[in-house]
Structures are given as structure tokens and as C-alpha cells.
Amino acid sequence: MRTLTLAVLFLLCSLWAARGNNVAISNVAINADDITFDLSWDNSWRDGVNYDAIWVFIKFRQPNGDWLHATLNATGHSIPSGAVLDLPSDYKGAFIARAGNGSGTNSFTGISLSWNHVANGIQNTANIQVKVIGIEMVYIPQSDFFLGDGQSTGTFIQQGVSKAVRISNQNVVVRASASGDDAQIKQYGILVHGAQGIDKDGITAVDNTGFPTGYTPFYVMKYEMSQEQYKDFLVTITPFHAYSRYPSMGPAYPISGVHPSLTAAQPERAMYFLSWSDALAYADWAGLRPMTELEYEKSARGPLMAISGEYAWGNTTIHASPYALQNAGQSNEGVSNPGSGVGNAAYNLTTTGFNAPLRCGIFASSAVTANRVETGASYYGVMELSGNVFEHCVTLGNAGGRNFNGAHGDGALNSDGNADVAGWPGYLNGAVTTASGAGFRGGAWNYFRESLLVSSRYYATSTDNNRNSSYGFRAARSAN
Secondary structure: OOOOOEEEEEEOOEEEEOEEOOEEEEEEEEEOOEEEEEEEEEEEEEOOOOEEEEEEEEEEEOOOOOOEEOOEOOOOOEOOOOEEEEOOOOOOOEEEEEOOOEEEEEEEEEEEEEEOOOOOOOOOOOOOEEEEEEEEEEEEOOOOEEEOOOOOOOOOEEOOEOOOEEEOOOEEEEEOOOOOOOHHHHHHOEEEEOOOEEOOOOOOOOOEOOOOOOOOOEEEEOOOOEHHHHHHHHHOOOHHHHHHHOOOOOOOOOEEEEOOEEEEOOOOEEOOOOOHHHHHHHHHHHOOEOOEHHHHHHHHHOOOOOOOOOOOOOOOOOOOOOOOEEOOOOOOOEEOOOOOOOOOOOOOOOOOOOOOOOEOOHHHHHOOOOOHHHHOEOOOOOEOOOOOOEEEEEOOOOHHHHOOOOOOOOOOOOOOOOOOOOOOOOEEOOEEOOOOOEEEEOOOOOOOHHHHOOOOOOOOOOOOOOOOOOEEOOOEEEOO
8 A cells, every 4th residue: 555646637638647556536527617537546445433535636727827726616516326425614625435334446437526616716617727636534533532551751641640541522631741741731731622622721621622632533644645745746836835845955855856847756655854834834735734643642542442552553562673675665665574463663673774764554565464463554544653754743732732723724825835824833924834833743764662652752742843854744634
């Protein structure tokens, strides 16, 4: 399983279809306000717990103009038999998933999304160019879950006792003691009500109803963002914006070329060297948002009781010797000597001699036995939540993070190429230019084992807004 954003470009009478990963979008056409296409992807599922889906959004431009984000209509969409559409209230895209329980390949033909082109300032669509982009996501359902394990560095704990905290539709006080946590959460705690939000400055009453607590349903990217996905982002923004989001900084950086002819060195490996501002610019462009560290833990362990020292695959075992790569950097990159009966992950003991993270989803195809532990999958089927690249998350540990309002991106960046969503951590003077309120979870290919633990908060309040070889990203979106 791999991760690429796939774009299909309709240029007047000429079609170009991009295929990669296990997502393919093809046969794109536009007729007045209807944009039609076919969509397929492998390794899909829906069961009694959750499902995967494709977040589909559309970019358009007038001839030789800049790419802009399309707003969909509230009605008028046509979805083939066997598929289901989840249309959010801001109409910035749509989730498409299989309608019934099952697993395997989805192949949906003749999908038609109705474009509100008048709202986007377009009266006649005859000469409009369109890109349809799809990102694999996983639906995380509403449920109680446990936060923290009571033992890991900086872990969340119950008020007055070093045990995991149950997040539900009732008030609970959450404490933590990571080195960067503020006095409020260390000494007194933060009130969290799963369904209603948080008390951002104390333990009295909810005063931030928009903060994503992880209790209510949301979608999260199935994989960490790939190099190809980030390259596709860069080529659909202006050259000036692209330079601000990814300046040429030497041969270690995995994307090269001259805009818009950019190339990803290893397109299906996880994207790295991403600052918080870079990551949130991508989220804004895609109509998504950053995830909170509470959502990170929910995505990993689901509703199960926390286990002290567990990884994202649900136990405390982990492979601890160097991997040997096959087809390094290629689309079929794999590991020839994965651990058997233990969790597999990319971190400093397994990536000796490597200079970069691995292919997204690599252990799903390399595992000796295709089970949750050996593939490194989370309870809900999210990949690489432990290891490979750090997850940029919104922290609960300071006021900058607790002010996060859960807003989604609108598809557009500001004049400097920055995310400009008010209420996002790092928002200052109209744009996200700092990392105040941000942090990291989940460890990385060149970091130590304990940083991979689900409840470890070694770097949960880090405000580093630099680009680093261990920094990646995966975005989220609240469900309707």
C-alpha cells in the first residue's frame, strides 16, 4: 500500500490520467456544472467498526490562470451503485466510500460532482481546466477512548492518579507533565468533555466547543503524506508560493526541478523536511485541518484500554535490528527481513545506514504475516502512527494549542503562500507563520524507540517551525 495524491487534468479536449498508489482517478470530463470521473483504489474496507474513504476535491483554472479551489453544490451529485457520498457542509470536497461491508478493490465509474461554479466566479465552464484530486482517509467513529498510559514520558494522566484518562461524553480533568507543558495542565489540569470540547484555561466549564477531542467522529489520512502528494500541491500553487513552501535547500531535499516541472525523488516515500507552516499550508489547500494529539491517540488505540508502553499496533513488542531494503526508493520498496511476531517500524535501530524515511505503508506488503502487529497498523487501520516521520499535531499542553477551533481549510492560501485559517495554532497577523500551539507525536526514522510510543509526549509541545528530516505530516477532517 502506498500513498500518492492523484490528479487528473482535463485540458479542453485533451485528457491526462495519473495513476499511482492504489488510487486512480480517470476519464475526467466537465459538462456545464457537472464534473465526472472514475475512481478506484485497492485494499479498501468497510466493517462494523469503520471504513476507508477517498477525500475528493477539485482545483480549477481559467486558461493560463492560477489554480483555485472548487466549491460543490449541495445537491445534484450522482454516485454509482455500491458507493456512498459524505458531503461536508462547507462543500469544499466530498468523501467517497464503499456503501456496504466488505473489503478489496473499489472501482466506481461515472461519478458526477456538481460544481457551484457561479459561487467561484465562473459563469461559463467551456474553457475551464480541472484537476480532480483524491487522498486516502480513514473514518474514526465516535466512541469513548483512553488517553495516556500513565507511565510514558509526559503522558496524559487522570487528576490525582497516574492512570489513563477515559474520554467520553462526560467531564473529566486531564493532567500532563511533559517538559514544555504549561503550569495549568501540570498543576491543575484541563477539563475535557468528549462531545462538547474543552475548558482551554482551566477545569471549570467548556469554553472551546470547537476543539477536536477525538471522541466525536473524524477522518484522518491513512498514510503519512508522500513526496508525490506534496509535489502535486506545489505544482498547483503559484511559483512564488511554491518557493515559500519549499525553497531549494540542497541535495538532501527530495523534490527538485523548476516550477511547475517538479520531480519527487522517491514519490511514494513519506515526505519530510516539513515545517508546521508547510504542513498547514497543505492542509488549507486540501480543505483539511491538523489533527490534535488526542485524535492521534484515538486513531492509534481505538476504544481499547491503554497498555503501558504500547505502540500504535497495540502491544509493546518491536523489531530492533536493521532492515535490509529491496528496491530502495522505488514504488515496490520493501523490507526483506521484517520482524516476525513483533511490531515493525522505521526508527533509529531499524534504519541504520538509511538517509530518509521509508515508503508509506511499506510493512503492509513486507510483513511475514499480514496482521495488525507485523504491518504496524493502528486499531482502525491507520498506518505508520509509530515511526517513519513525526506527526505534526495540535498540543493540549499550552494555550496556543488549546485555542484551536477545529476549522477546516478553504482551499486557498494567503498572498505569501501561508495557511490563513483563523484559530489554527501558529496563526499570527493573518497567517500561520509560527508553531505556537504545535507539537510532535509518534517518533521518526532517525529517533529513539520511546518516542514511538502512543502515549509518549517527549516533543508534544515543541514549537519548532523549522524543516527537519524527521518532520512529516498527516491531515484530518471532522466528520459531519
